[in-house]
Amino acid sequence: MSRMRSRFWLTGALLLLLIPGLAACGTSGGNGSTTKTFKIGLVTDTGGLNDKSFNHLADVGLQKAVSQLHVQQGVKESHSDNDYVPNLTGFASGGYDLVIAVGFDMAAAVGAVSAQYPNTKFALIDAEPTDAQGNSVQRSNVVSLLFKEQEAGALVGVIAGMLEKNGKTKLQKNTISAVGGQDIPPVDHYIAGYQWAAQMEDPGIKVLVGFSNDFVDPTKCAGIANSQIAAGSDVVFQVAGGCGNGALTAAGQKSVYSIGVDADQGYVDPSVIASALKRVDVATFDAIQSVVNGTFKSGDQTFSLANDGVGYAIDQSSVISSDIQAEITKVEGEIKSGQVTVPDTIQK
Numbered sequence: 001m002s003r004m005r006s007r008f009w010l011t012g013a014l015l016l017l018l019i020p021g022l023a024a025c026g027t028s029g030g031n032g033s034t035t036k037t038f039k040i041g042l043v044t045d046t047g048g049l050n051d052k053s054f055n056h057l058a059d060v061g062l063q064k065a066v067s068q069l070h071v072q073q074g075v076k077e078s079h080s081d082n083d084y085v086p087n088l089t090g091f092a093s094g095g096y097d098l099v100i101a102v103g104f105d106m107a108a109a110v111g112a113v114s115a116q117y118p119n120t121k122f123a124l125i126d127a128e129p130t131d132a133q134g135n136s137v138q139r140s141n142v143v144s145l146l147f148k149e150q151e152a153g154a155l156v157g158v159i160a161g162m163l164e165k166n167g168k169t170k171l172q173k174n175t176i177s178a179v180g181g182q183d184i185p186p187v188d189h190y191i192a193g194y195q196w197a198a199q200m201e202d203p204g205i206k207v208l209v210g211f212s213n214d215f216v217d218p219t220k221c222a223g224i225a226n227s228q229i230a231a232g233s234d235v236v237f238q239v240a241g242g243c244g245n246g247a248l249t250a251a252g253q254k255s256v257y258s259i260g261v262d263a264d265q266g267y268v269d270p271s272v273i274a275s276a277l278k279r280v281d282v283a284t285f286d287a288i289q290s291v292v293n294g295t296f297k298s299g300d301q302t303f304s305l306a307n308d309g310v311g312y313a314i315d316q317s318s319v320i321s322s323d324i325q326a327e328i329t330k331v332e333g334e335i336k337s338g339q340v341t342v343p344d345t346i347q348k
Helices: 002-023 054-069 081-093 104-116 151-164 185-201 218-230 241-253 280-293 320-335
Strands: 039-043 071-077 098-102 121-125 144-145 175-180 206-211 233-239 256-260 274-276 299-303 312-313
Touching: 039 054, 039 081, 039 280, 054 071, 054 098, 054 280, 071 081, 081 098, 081 104, 098 104, 098 280, 104 121, 121 280, 144 280, 151 175, 151 185, 151 233, 151 256, 151 274, 151 312, 151 320, 175 185, 175 218, 185 206, 185 233, 206 218, 218 233, 218 241, 233 241, 241 256, 280 299
Parallel strands: 039 071, 039 098, 098 121, 121 144, 144 299, 175 206, 175 233, 233 256, 256 274
Antiparallel strands: 274 312
């Protein structure tokens, strides 16, 4: 009997020693259950992480999730459209819980890969998934993060229009401009709002619009901006990601004003007086959090002035006088209340 008691005592002691080791194999939640470490993959468009706007902001949201939600991250930069499907597939086949696709151009790639991996969740920024022909498709594992860019464009359009109307610009040719990366909805929305608000403030103003068909090469956008400035543009609004940074520097070299996009771009060039904001970082973080919390919902999620998903930043308060700031606040309130609806189509 004494031998049996000794054996039982040794067995119990060994189990007590083993239990902490077993618990250490996972992260224990408050109820004693083991919590999961979520894997989040981010795929940029061709603009890359160093575009100082769109892709950069998505990465900011991801890094916040790494810090606050303790997710595991992976990032793949796309160097051409041909990289989209392989990059998305790499994360999906690797067991990632959420794959984030940054950009309108990835709509068809997300449409294809999400169908192949129905158990993987996807977040597509700026578009709904499509088939190869560009037709929208429904995917129960895809959330589309969309923005009312026209509302942010309108707020900076107020600035440009009032500066011209008040004779506070260098050339005083009653002309402003916008440089777009591609003629696609997210870009057009920004420019449409900018054009609408500027003409609301100054009905006689001329708004020049050009497209670089590029989101990467700053020399292409600089060339368009220089042509617009030569035609009298006093304020250049860039809507072209990393390419558009060339438009900002071109404005600086010609001593006219410029307006940044997506992020607060006041640091890019001294010519930047304001920036139209699209809070891609907030949308990215929210999508990740929904997966971690188990509240992920497919379909469209729209960010606007009403939910602080878009906005503006003033980078030179000495240029943007108190009367302009008061007008911005007024127009912003009218948009939020639904009193006015900002158009999302450029007037040709």
